[in-house]
Amino acid sequence: xxxxxxxxxxxxxxxxxxxIKANLRKYVQxxxxxxxxxxxxxxxxxxxIDIPHFKYGHKEQGGVGQGDGEVGQQLGPGSVQPGxxxxxxxxxxxxxxxxxxxxxxLAQILGEELQLPRIERRQSEKIVTQKIKYTGVNxxxxxxxxxxxxxxxQALKRQIASGTYDPGKPLIVxxxxxxxxRSYKLQDLPDTNAVIIYMMDVSGxxxxxxxxxxxxxxxxxxxxxxxxxxxxxxxxxxxDAVAREVDRETFFHTRESGGTMISSxxxxxxxxxxxxxxxxxxxxxxxxxxDGDNWSADDTRQCIDMLRDDILPHVNQFAYGQVESPYGxxxxxxxxxxxxxxxxxxxxxxxxxxxxIYPSIKDFLGKGx
Amino acid sequence: xxxxxxxxxxxxxxxxxxxARAFGLDFFETVFEVLTYDELNMVAAYGGFPNRYxxxxxxxxxxxxxxxxxxxxxxxxxLVINNDPCYAYxxxxxxxxxxxxxxxxxxxxxxFFKNNFSFRHTNRRMIDDMANxxxxxxxxxxxxxxxxxxxxxxxxxxxxxxxxxxxxxxxRNPDPKRAEDEAKxxxxxxxxxxxxxxxRGFINPSEFLDEQRKRVEDEKQRAKxxxxxxxxxxxxxxxxxxxxxxxxxxxxxxxxxxxxxxxxQGQTKIMNEGWASYWHSTIMTTRALKDHxxxxxxxHHSGTMGTRPGSLNPYKLGIELYRDIEERWxxxxxxKEWDECDDLRxxxxxxxxxxxxxxxxxxVRKHYNDITFIDTFLTPEFAMEQKLFVYGFNDKRNxxxxxxxxxxxxxxKLLAGLTNFGQPIIEVVDGNHENRSELLLAHKHDGQxxxxxxxxxxxxxxxxxxxxxxxLVTRYDGKGVMLRFDGQNxxxxxVDL
Numbered sequence: 001x002x003x004x005x006x007x008x009x010x011x012x013x014x015x016x017x018x019x020i021k022a023n024l025r026k027y028v029q030x031x032x033x034x035x036x037x038x039x040x041x042x043x044x045x046x047x048x049i050d051i052p053h054f055k056y057g058h059k060e061q062g063g064v065g066q067g068d069g070e071v072g073q074q075l076g077p078g079s080v081q082p083g084x085x086x087x088x089x090x091x092x093x094x095x096x097x098x099x100x101x102x103x104x105x106l107a108q109i110l111g112e113e114l115q116l117p118r119i120e121r122r123q124s125e126k127i128v129t130q131k132i133k134y135t136g137v138n139x140x141x142x143x144x145x146x147x148x149x150x151x152x153x154q155a156l157k158r159q160i161a162s163g164t165y166d167p168g169k170p171l172i173v174x175x176x177x178x179x180x181x182r183s184y185k186l187q188d189l190p191d192t193n194a195v196i197i198y199m200m201d202v203s204g205x206x207x208x209x210x211x212x213x214x215x216x217x218x219x220x221x222x223x224x225x226x227x228x229x230x231x232x233x234x235x236x237x238x239x240d241a242v243a244r245e246v247d248r249e250t251f252f253h254t255r256e257s258g259g260t261m262i263s264s265x266x267x268x269x270x271x272x273x274x275x276x277x278x279x280x281x282x283x284x285x286x287x288x289x290x291d292g293d294n295w296s297a298d299d300t301r302q303c304i305d306m307l308r309d310d311i312l313p314h315v316n317q318f319a320y321g322q323v324e325s326p327y328g329x330x331x332x333x334x335x336x337x338x339x340x341x342x343x344x345x346x347x348x349x350x351x352x353x354x355x356x357i358y359p360s361i362k363d364f365l366g367k368g369x
Numbered sequence: 370x371x372x373x374x375x376x377x378x379x380x381x382x383x384x385x386x387x388x389a390r391a392f393g394l395d396f397f398e399t400v401f402e403v404l405t406y407d408e409l410n411m412v413a414a415y416g417g418f419p420n421r422y423x424x425x426x427x428x429x430x431x432x433x434x435x436x437x438x439x440x441x442x443x444x445x446x447x448l449v450i451n452n453d454p455c456y457a458y459x460x461x462x463x464x465x466x467x468x469x470x471x472x473x474x475x476x477x478x479x480x481f482f483k484n485n486f487s488f489r490h491t492n493r494r495m496i497d498d499m500a501n502x503x504x505x506x507x508x509x510x511x512x513x514x515x516x517x518x519x520x521x522x523x524x525x526x527x528x529x530x531x532x533x534x535x536x537x538x539x540x541r542n543p544d545p546k547r548a549e550d551e552a553k554x555x556x557x558x559x560x561x562x563x564x565x566x567x568x569r570g571f572i573n574p575s576e577f578l579d580e581q582r583k584r585v586e587d588e589k590q591r592a593k594x595x596x597x598x599x600x601x602x603x604x605x606x607x608x609x610x611x612x613x614x615x616x617x618x619x620x621x622x623x624x625x626x627x628x629x630x631x632x633x634q635g636q637t638k639i640m641n642e643g644w645a646s647y648w649h650s651t652i653m654t655t656r657a658l659k660d661h662x663x664x665x666x667x668x669h670h671s672g673t674m675g676t677r678p679g680s681l682n683p684y685k686l687g688i689e690l691y692r693d694i695e696e697r698w699x700x701x702x703x704x705k706e707w708d709e710c711d712d713l714r715x716x717x718x719x720x721x722x723x724x725x726x727x728x729x730x731x732x733v734r735k736h737y738n739d740i741t742f743i744d745t746f747l748t749p750e751f752a753m754e755q756k757l758f759v760y761g762f763n764d765k766r767n768x769x770x771x772x773x774x775x776x777x778x779x780x781x782k783l784l785a786g787l788t789n790f791g792q793p794i795i796e797v798v799d800g801n802h803e804n805r806s807e808l809l810l811a812h813k814h815d816g817q818x819x820x821x822x823x824x825x826x827x828x829x830x831x832x833x834x835x836x837x838x839x840x841l842v843t844r845y846d847g848k849g850v851m852l853r854f855d856g857q858n859x860x861x862x863x864v865d866l
Contacts, residue, residue: 004419005411005431012428051426051526052826054795054841056817062761062772064783066685067678075679075760075769100436153664161661 016099017109019046024113028220028361029354041102049099107227110220114361117368119228119316134184141181150180194229194283194316196222197272199265201290203240204257205327213323213351214289215252220361221287229283235272239265241295245272261295262288262332263302270310277314284315287364291325292332300332304339312343317369319347321360345369372403378459381469388656389476393731394648396479397493398454401472403461409445410434412458416631417450418499422506422623424522446669447471451482451634453493466662467669473652477645484735485640487633490538495630502623509616518620524830525621529628530792531603534636539629540605599796599811604628606797611834621834635790639739643687646673647730650688679760679769681783686755690742693751694733695726740787747783749776757783785815793819795841808835812843819843828854842866 020027027044065075110116137147155174159165165172200206200214226232236251237243240258243265269286277284294300312318322333333348340346349363350356374382382401389396404412414431415421437443446467450456457475459468482488492498510518560573560581600606604625608618634641650670658666674685697703701721710716737745759773759782773779788794794813802809808831812819824841831854832839838855842864849866853859 004423005414005427007428008414008423008425009428009431011423011425012432015425049429051523052823052830053527053530054793054812054824054827055530055820056791056793057820062759062769062782063679063786064681064779065679065758065760065771066676066681067756067758069678069758069771071758071771071773073771074763074766075771157661157664160663 016046016049016101017105019049020044020101020106020109021113024109025358028216028358041100042106044099044101046099103223104227107223110224110361111227114358114365116224116362116365119225119368132184132186134182136183138181138183139177139179141183145182145184147180147182151178154178154180193231193233193281194225194285195233195235195277196225197235197237197269197284197286198251199237199239199243199269199286199288200251201240201260201262201265201293202238202254202256203260203293204255205260205291205293205325206255206323207325210291210323210325211252213354213357214321216354217289217321217351217357217360218287220357221364224361224365225285237265237268237272239268243268259295260290260293261299262290263299263306266303266306266311270306273311273314279314285317285319286311286315287319287321289321289323290332291327292322292330293325293327294332300335304335307336307340312340312345315345317345317347317367319349319364321349321351321364324350324352372461374401374403377465378403378468381465382472385469385472385652385657386476388652389473389480389648392648392651393727394476394480396455396476396483397452399457399475399479400454401457401459401475403459405461406438406444407435409448409458409460410438413445413448417448417456418496420496420500420503422499422503422522423510424519424526426526447475449475449478449482450496451478451488451491451493452496455479455482456496464665466658466665469657469662470649470653470666470669473657474645474649476652477648478641480648481637481641481644481734485633485637485738486736487637487738491633492626492630498626502627505619505623509620513616518616521617521620522624524833525624527827527830528604528607528834529624530790531795532605532625532628532632533601534632534790534792536602539626540602595800596797599798601794601796603795603797603810606800607834610800612836613834617834632790633738636738636740636787639683639687639690639787640734640737640742641687642684643689643691644734646684646688647691678771689755690746690751691730691733693748694746695730697726698729699724699726701725740784743780743783743787747780752776752779788815793817798842802840806837808837808839810839810841812841814844818845821845824852825854825859828852828859832856 023046069075111118137150151174152172155172155178156165158175158178159172198218200211202211222232222234234248236246236248238246238251238254238256239260239262240256241261241264242258245268246254265288269288273284273286294303307318320333320336322330324330330350333350336346336348341348344367347364347367349360351360378401386399410431412419413434414427416427421427434443434445438445444460446460446463448458455475455478457472457479459471463471482491506518506522560578563569563572595610596606604621607613608621608625613621653666653670674682674688676682676685699722700719701707701723702716702719707716707719710719733742733746753774753776757774757779758771759778760769761772762768763770794815795810796813797808798811799807799809801807810831824843828839828841836856838853840851840853842849842851844850844866849864851862851864853861
């Protein structure tokens with residue numbers, strides 16, 4: 001019997017997948033779903049995976065509710081469930097049009113659509129980490145894991161059953177036997193570790209539109225690499241004339257007005273790699289985004305030297321994305337192409353606008369490194 | 370796999386069944402089976418029928434139920450199928466007190482299924498029929514191909530609410546020929562009256578007669594509207610008049626059958642859930658409950674009865690309304706004398722000790738559906754006690770808010786939501802629109818606009834069955850609009866209503 005639904009279930013999943021594939025380019029360009037990211041999955045609005053009916057518009061309807069409150073009082077968010085009679089045992093009613101897709105599945109779809117090769121792991125060694133998983137409730141355990149509600153309930157049950165509960169004076173005293181504790185297991189997670197070092201030019205010439213492009217693109221890069229490596233870390237570096245490491249939030253929302261010295265970022269990148277990510281244990285992916293405007297030819301030379309001598313030998317792939325901006329000269333990518341363009345672990349991409357994000361992802365990930 | 374009851378559960382079943390009978394409940398034989406939560410989710414996804422035709426939407430349903438369970442948002446305790454015998458499923462992992470509660474609840478449902486008038490025409494062998502439907506669909510899949518069949522089912526499901534929800538029962542064996550035959554009689558063309566036979570060829574030359582004949586024919590064609598009256602059973606109309614192939618007719622009629630089977634359940638949801646809740650609470654609290662089970666019982670009972678400000682819990686509304694009726698009929702708070710009494714103190718202490726409450730309840734559960742139930746028994750006192758209100762969306766504040774607590778508005782909003790099972794009423798008005806075999810539907814607008822993108826998408830599906838352009842007349846923002854889909858493009862034009 002349980003086999004039967006799996007047929008219908010996998011057909012449903014197949015349909016969802018097909019719809020996502022068909023709309024993937026749109027999702028990639030617009031970054032439509034980025035705002036709705038959950039921890040492990042993403043909600044994608046899919047028109048008409050639901051079966052359309054003639055029905056009333058959601059907000060037209062309104063209805064009858066129950067509870068306290070004055071006329072004019074707002075109802076809390078989420079408290080309104082537009083009522084369409086949903087009969088228990090009828091299997092019919094409202095469906096949300098949003099389908100949850102795990103990031104892993106999304107990465108797979110992305111991989112299939114863009115025909116991305118699987119990444120060859122440079123480091124084959126496994127690093128084992130441990131993860132705590134709460135599995136149930138036990139009668140013994142450390143006090144810090146005591147389950148208060150269950151304990152209370154147990155005590156209440158016992159007192160009622162033994163007749164010591166007095167409704168007039170509802171005092172519940174748990175005894176040793178009433179106590180309940182959360183129990184957990186340690187799980188071993190074999191991991192291959194990787195780190196992405198995002199660098200971005202935040203000087204005056206990089207506008208909001210440019211940053212939006214970086215934000216969308218980095219989401220997809222993240223998703224793909226996370227699919228390949230279970231233990232993925234991210235580090236964020238912003239720079240104008242000087243570089244500093246920041247958190248993710250700051251990374252995407254900082255705007256400076258100074259000039260641009262790309263070497264400062266590469267220097268910091270080098271330090272980060274040397275300090276935290278020994279080649280023996282880590283797969284390292286620096287991604288750098290700028291509008292291609294550097295302070296001086298001299299600084300560019302420094303960048304190239306650093307890349308060639310210190311960075312490239314330590315990383316799986318170095319990627320540079322140049323986002324077109326009305327202010328930038330766009331020179332930097334030409335310099336890189338000339339000097340390190342033929343290195344096998346360098347990926348260069350020019351991103352003229354949002355439409356270009358889709359092919360650009362392929363520029364970055366197409367080498368399978 | 371479904372398991373039959375353990376000896377312990379079987380004993381409990383006998384016990385609860387005994388209480389239910391002692392209270393006067395009258396039900397079909399009820400078969401309980403025990404399922405794991407995964408199996409229960411599956412059966413629920415199939416609408417209660419484990420042997421249903423294959424379709425991806427059961428998979429979608431299953432996914433949502435499983436997720437809801439995994440995230441702890443929802444849990445199905447029980448499932449009953451209206452059939453003779455009734456089938457009911459218990460969740461294996463439920464505690465004993467829950468199983469008792471569920472059984473008592475199930476007997477309430479089964480009594481309701483057997484006795485409420487809405488189910489008088491319900492097919493009580495639906496389990497077998499559903500399995501037959503599945504076999505028929507599978508056979509077509511083998512013959513026609515899975516894609517074509519699935520595609521057709523997708524499009525038809527989009528129309529499944531277009532049945533006559535309030536028809537007493539499904540209309541079968543339609544005879545589309547009869548109306549046409551009637552129209553055919555009386556159509557000889559005579560021409561002018563001729564006095565002398567030899568003049569006939571001059572007065573009525575054959576070209577003239579042909580022309581006359583053609584004119585009459587045209588007029589008839591134009592005058593002949595079909596359907597003669599607006600037809601609410603759109604699916605039946607399609608079955609009779611759409612240019613469908615055999616397999617399409619078969620599948621369409623299967624889906625229509627199933628839609629009619631579920632319709633009365635939709636019309637009695639508040640009554641049915643209320644009745645089952647009334648009985649589980651009565652049986653549990655007066656008979657079945659052991660002292661040590663009280664907390665868990667109270668916990669789960671209150672979980673089922675919980676309300677949120679922006680939605681109405683049919684379990685809660687139903688049980689409270691039954692209890693209110695019981696009290697009113699026990700105390701004699703009805704009839705002319707009661708209605709005309711405006712002494713507040715007298716009303717409050719009114720008790721004629723009639724004790725007719727229980728008897729009245731059984732009568733109510735037999736002769737009413739949700740609409741007549743609310744219409745007859747919802748009183749201002751009850752609405753106030755239950756804190757009912759009307760809510761709506763405030764565009765300016767972009768949020769839902771309480772609009773009104775006035776009794777008449779609450780009641781009419783409640784009834785409006787129940788009319789046609791909360792679905793818009795849509796009828797076929799013309800199957801030969803503008804004499805071009807186009808299909809024209811009309812939405813009986815009752816103050817609520819249709820959801821636009823859904824309406825257009827549904828029209829597209831309708832067109833694929835009708836094969837000629839289809840139009841729907843409705844109203845948006847108070848203005849008449851005709852939505853049209855011609856097979857290629859959607860269009861809209863203003864119409865006067």
